[in-house]
Amino acid sequence: MQQILHRLSSQDLSFPPINQALTEPSGLLAVGGDLSPQRIxxxxxxxxxxxxxxxxxxxxxxxxxxxxxxxxxxRINRSLRKFLKKSPYQVTLNQAFDEVIEYCSDAPFRNEETWIVPSMMWAYQQLHRQGIAHSVEVWHDSQLVGGLYGIAIGGFFSGESMFYTAENASKVALIALQRHLMKQNIGFIDCQIQNPFLQSMGSREILREDFSKLLKHAIQCDISDDCWLPKTLKLEN
Incomplete structure (x- = not known):
């Protein structure tokens, strides 16, 4: 069956059904449109x-x-558990979103070309201003050494990117986020595409159809009003 790459209009915010995404390249659904907060x-x-x-x-x-x-x-392996017990880091929520996304766009460990281009960065900064995009920051001696950011809708959190400039800092950010989300009875983080780091931390792949069911349920979940207010995050269970 012939597959078609859908072209979006800047006047229409709708998307084609996700089951119409291409198989090659896998998952590509549409091209065009804009990066307005409403469309994202x-x-x-x-x-x-x-x-x-x-x-x-x-x-x-x-x-x-x-x-x-x-x-x-x-997954928190033995060496990471040992590190956490003596960790010199402080972890915060939504206190340095712009700095986190800037670091993620130019992470020193990333060899491939970044997808966090200026238009994407601007779009997610606007989403942060609207309380939809959020960041976790890891600090050492008042210096930002790691973090991550993503999108939250209801009880659904989709991770976008992370960075580190010090040992285990991105892992600490992920662990702190996990602890925080579990307090809201949130069951999973959307990682979008599998990679070795995420897999080592426990991510796994599921069918898109199954993901859609999880997504629908997660979006409808209620979370506390203060869930995403700026605060310090704890690493304890």
Missing amino acids: VNAYSQGIFPWFSEGDPILWWSPDPRAILPLKEL
Whole structure:
């Protein structure tokens, strides 16, 4: 059966059904549109996210399979547990979003071209101002040494990127986020696409159809009003 790459209109915020995504490249659903907050929220609510490089048109994806991290399955190995007991880091929530996304766009460990191009950075900063995009920050002696950011809709959290400039800092950010989300009875983090780091921390792949069911339920979950207010995060269970 012939597959078609859908082209989006800047006047219409709708997306085609995710089961119409291409098999090659896997998960590519549509091209075009814009990065307005309304369109991005509409996309994530359906399991779709933007991902493209500098100079490319806006590309929208819904991969199959989909990577998720069930929060109860987060893996903390022996050496990391030992590190956490003596960790010199402080962890905060939503206190330095702009700095986190800037670090993520130019993370020193990343060899490939970044997808966090200026238009993407601006879009997610606007989403942060609206209380939809959030960051976790890891500090050492008042210096930002690690962090992550993502999108939250109801009880659904989709991780976008992370960075570190000091030992285990991105892992500490992920662990702190896991502890925080579990207090809200949130069951998983959407990791979008599997990679070795996420897999080592416990992420796994599920069918897109199964992910859609989890997504629908998660978005409808109620969370506390103060869930995403700026605060210090604890690493304890």
